[in-house]
Amino acid sequence: MSDVALIGTGITRFGKALTIPLRALVEEAVTGALADAGVDAGDLQAAFCGNAIAGLITGQEMVRGQVALRSMGIQGIPVVNVENACATASTALHLACTAVASGQYDLVLVVGAEKMTHEDRRRPVLAVASALDVEADVDLDSPSPFMDVYAAKVREYLAHSEATVEDLARVVVKAQRLGALNPKAQYGGEVTVEQVLADPVISDPLTRSMCSPIGDGAAAVVVASVERAKALGIPQPVQVLASVLQSGSAPGSRDPAGVRSARLAYEHAGLGPEDLDVVELHDAAASSELTRYESLQLCGAGEGARLIRDGTTDLGGMLPVNTGGGLLARGHPIGATGSAQVVELCDQLRGRSGARQVAGARIALADNGGGWVGGDSAAECVHILAT
Amino acid sequence: MSDVALIGTGITRFGKALTIPLRALVEEAVTGALADAGVDAGDLQAAFCGNAIAGLITGQEMVRGQVALRSMGIQGIPVVNVENACATASTALHLACTAVASGQYDLVLVVGAEKMTHEDRRRPVLAVASALDVEADVDLDSPSPFMDVYAAKVREYLAHSEATVEDLARVVVKAQRLGALNPKAQYGGEVTVEQVLADPVISDPLTRSMCSPIGDGAAAVVVASVERAKALGIPQPVQVLASVLQSGSAPGSRDPAGVRSARLAYEHAGLGPEDLDVVELHDAAASSELTRYESLQLCGAGEGARLIRDGTTDLGGMLPVNTGGGLLARGHPIGATGSAQVVELCDQLRGRSGARQVAGARIALADNGGGWVGGDSAAECVHILAT
Numbered sequence: 001m002s003d004v005a006l007i008g009t010g011i012t013r014f015g016k017a018l019t020i021p022l023r024a025l026v027e028e029a030v031t032g033a034l035a036d037a038g039v040d041a042g043d044l045q046a047a048f049c050g051n052a053i054a055g056l057i058t059g060q061e062m063v064r065g066q067v068a069l070r071s072m073g074i075q076g077i078p079v080v081n082v083e084n085a086c087a088t089a090s091t092a093l094h095l096a097c098t099a100v101a102s103g104q105y106d107l108v109l110v111v112g113a114e115k116m117t118h119e120d121r122r123r124p125v126l127a128v129a130s131a132l133d134v135e136a137d138v139d140l141d142s143p144s145p146f147m148d149v150y151a152a153k154v155r156e157y158l159a160h161s162e163a164t165v166e167d168l169a170r171v172v173v174k175a176q177r178l179g180a181l182n183p184k185a186q187y188g189g190e191v192t193v194e195q196v197l198a199d200p201v202i203s204d205p206l207t208r209s210m211c212s213p214i215g216d217g218a219a220a221v222v223v224a225s226v227e228r229a230k231a232l233g234i235p236q237p238v239q240v241l242a243s244v245l246q247s248g249s250a251p252g253s254r255d256p257a258g259v260r261s262a263r264l265a266y267e268h269a270g271l272g273p274e275d276l277d278v279v280e281l282h283d284a285a286a287s288s289e290l291t292r293y294e295s296l297q298l299c300g301a302g303e304g305a306r307l308i309r310d311g312t313t314d315l316g317g318m319l320p321v322n323t324g325g326g327l328l329a330r331g332h333p334i335g336a337t338g339s340a341q342v343v344e345l346c347d348q349l350r351g352r353s354g355a356r357q358v359a360g361a362r363i364a365l366a367d368n369g370g371g372w373v374g375g376d377s378a379a380e381c382v383h384i385l386a387t
Numbered sequence: 388m389s390d391v392a393l394i395g396t397g398i399t400r401f402g403k404a405l406t407i408p409l410r411a412l413v414e415e416a417v418t419g420a421l422a423d424a425g426v427d428a429g430d431l432q433a434a435f436c437g438n439a440i441a442g443l444i445t446g447q448e449m450v451r452g453q454v455a456l457r458s459m460g461i462q463g464i465p466v467v468n469v470e471n472a473c474a475t476a477s478t479a480l481h482l483a484c485t486a487v488a489s490g491q492y493d494l495v496l497v498v499g500a501e502k503m504t505h506e507d508r509r510r511p512v513l514a515v516a517s518a519l520d521v522e523a524d525v526d527l528d529s530p531s532p533f534m535d536v537y538a539a540k541v542r543e544y545l546a547h548s549e550a551t552v553e554d555l556a557r558v559v560v561k562a563q564r565l566g567a568l569n570p571k572a573q574y575g576g577e578v579t580v581e582q583v584l585a586d587p588v589i590s591d592p593l594t595r596s597m598c599s600p601i602g603d604g605a606a607a608v609v610v611a612s613v614e615r616a617k618a619l620g621i622p623q624p625v626q627v628l629a630s631v632l633q634s635g636s637a638p639g640s641r642d643p644a645g646v647r648s649a650r651l652a653y654e655h656a657g658l659g660p661e662d663l664d665v666v667e668l669h670d671a672a673a674s675s676e677l678t679r680y681e682s683l684q685l686c687g688a689g690e691g692a693r694l695i696r697d698g699t700t701d702l703g704g705m706l707p708v709n710t711g712g713g714l715l716a717r718g719h720p721i722g723a724t725g726s727a728q729v730v731e732l733c734d735q736l737r738g739r740s741g742a743r744q745v746a747g748a749r750i751a752l753a754d755n756g757g758g759w760v761g762g763d764s765a766a767e768c769v770h771i772l773a774t
Contacts, residue, residue, distance in 0.1 A: 021522065061439070
């Protein structure tokens with residue numbers, strides 16, 4: 001896939017924006033991405049629009065992309081509305097990359113956007129729970145049905161690894177510290193392990209700050225063929241070395257989607273975890289950061305805690321992870337997260353990350369998971385990017 | 388796109404099935420399509436799943452495809468959930484065809500499925516209205532906000548063409564007569580122009596039988612490369628000559644999505660309307676059949692009524708349209724309609740249509756529209772198929 005380039009990115013500030021409509025978030029992110037790429041809305045050949053829960057939050061169940069894009073004059077071209085739970089925007093990016101790689105288009109838009117804030121604060125919690133099989137697996141009486149899934153996985157992980165709840169808190173401490181360096185992040189600041197552990201419990205052992213917050217936001221990426229990027233005179237295109245989408249394995253499989261998608265991405269890119277300079281991964285709960293260190297082969301099985309304890313994945317470490325604060329601090333407007341990760345990595349690869357810049361970053365990986373069906377992720381997307 | 392073939396189809400009976408879950412509809416259609424193609428679920432390389440309103444009907448807002456497919460052992464492979472209002476399933480087919488044409492996959496599944504029936508009969512009506520811009524254009528007090536859009540278009544069409552309300556009724560008479568020949572159709576039977584006109588008015592001048600009904604159903608298609616189809620020994624693959632997706636033009640444009648998508652499809656296929664043997668078009672309201680005769684260039688502007696009056700588009704006429712009863716009689720479970728049209732056309736091209744067979748059908752066109760945003764269709768898909 002070395003013929004696909006990311007040539008412009010845009011992102012809103014993530015946070016709680018009760019009165020800002022979804023289309024305004026989309027407009028801000030897309031306007032930024034187009035300006036960054038130096039292309040006009042009228043130059044776009046197709047748009048892949050990711051949104052997960054507007055149907056339940058705003059009532060716009062259908063044609064979400066067309067409704068949001070029309071104010072910007074993005075019309076006439078093919079528009080596809082894509083959903084894959086929390087991996088929605090990276091699935092949209094995957095479709096865009098494969099379409100450009102095939103020669104079908106050479107300039108397309110990807111936008112992921114989500115509004116989660118609602119006057120009824122229970123509504124987004126139940127909407128997020130629909131990333132499970134709602135007829136089989138959702139406990140409507142739970143404070144957070146989806147975090148119950150993470151909590152069950154955490155408990156098993158803690159029992160079978162060297163990790164402790166203090167390690168989960170260390171992930172939060174890192175996320176919040178890095179989030180403070182990201183002007184687009186929902187949260188960020190100095191917290192201690194003790195403070196994180198003292199937070200109210202959402203689903204044992206996950207405390208509130210170990211769970212990604214409710215929030216709103218949008219992030220957009222302009223995808224082009226390398227040839228088109230050259231013709232446009234893009235000074236710093238980011239090459240897409242791999243774009244992998246997978247769904248979950250059958251129960252009991254030893255090859256879950258997270259492991260399989262990473263393995264395929266390394267194969268497609270022709271490199272390994274040792275080649276990475278910076279990573280964005282799906283820390284919807286703090287524990288996910290540790291387990292994803294393992295599924296991405298950044299360490300061996302059960303060894304995830306070591307990387308957070310010894311600073312390997314902190315800014316300044318060997319392999320900084322979630323430099324923008326991750327889902328825990330940047331925030332997790334679910335349909336926007338996949339593209340927000342890529343915006344962060346493009347900034348890193350283009351040397352635009354300011355106080356959180358990873359010096360000399362050349363190879364980056366984004367890992368975005370979505371939903372939980374039949375004992376595995378419903379969707380897993382891994383992208384490997386390079387300058 | 389002559390390297391893409393449709394090698395198996397499956398469809399449920401369309402109708403009101405309050406107690407049958409969405410996943411059971413998907414399972415029936417997919418099982419039928421796999422059996423027809425002679426391939427196993429485990430052979431599939433990807434799945435493109437279309438559903439429009441499950442979020443508002445069943446609460447399964449996310450990962451609808453993964454939830455529905457897991458019971459059949461369809462796991463591990465890339466699964467993409469696609470939505471484009473009433474053009475949802477044909478958008479999924481478009482993605483599948485372009486992915487196969489590019490060489491990314493050579494055996495993929497497309498399934499469109501919808502449950503519209505609900506104990507609260509108002510709920511599907513309001514869900515369908517979300518194919519409009521819900522913040523700008525939906526009158527919640529209307530008996531059918533979406534049919535109001537069609538009714539406004541009908542009134543303008545009647546004022547600027549030779550068509551009359553009797554012609555709208557003639558469309559219904561044909562649809563119901565052909566629907567009676569289709570064992571999968573929701574409705575069908577002999578009705579008269581007078582009976583249609585005497586029906587209760589939904590949105591003036593559209594009477595109830597001029598509006599497609601609420602219903603449930605699913606339709607699936609197995610898409611393969613021509614090479615893979617040959618290797619599988621498929622006796623009657625259907626070739627995809629064109630697969631076009633477009634969105635609406637800006638207000639006031641003289642090139643609306645329906646006209647543009649048809650023109651592009653003819654260009655891509657290298658043929659014209661005079662080459663068609665059988666057509667499925669999007670008669671969500673009876674008037675759409677007449678206006679789509681025109682946008683598909685089956686006749687000149689304002690001449691649509693002539694084709695229904697003189698029997699051109701009836702079974703036995705020069706160019707039979709909606710042989711399975713169309714959306715008016717086969718039914719319109721909105722996320723399933725695009726694939727149901729293709730199932731009907733594959734049956735015609737493979738000589739499997741029994742009492743409604745079009746003798747010697749070789750070239751077929753499916754035209755599927757979705758949503759209404761900013762004065763034009765939000766999505767339009769046209770596929771041209773051939774044996």
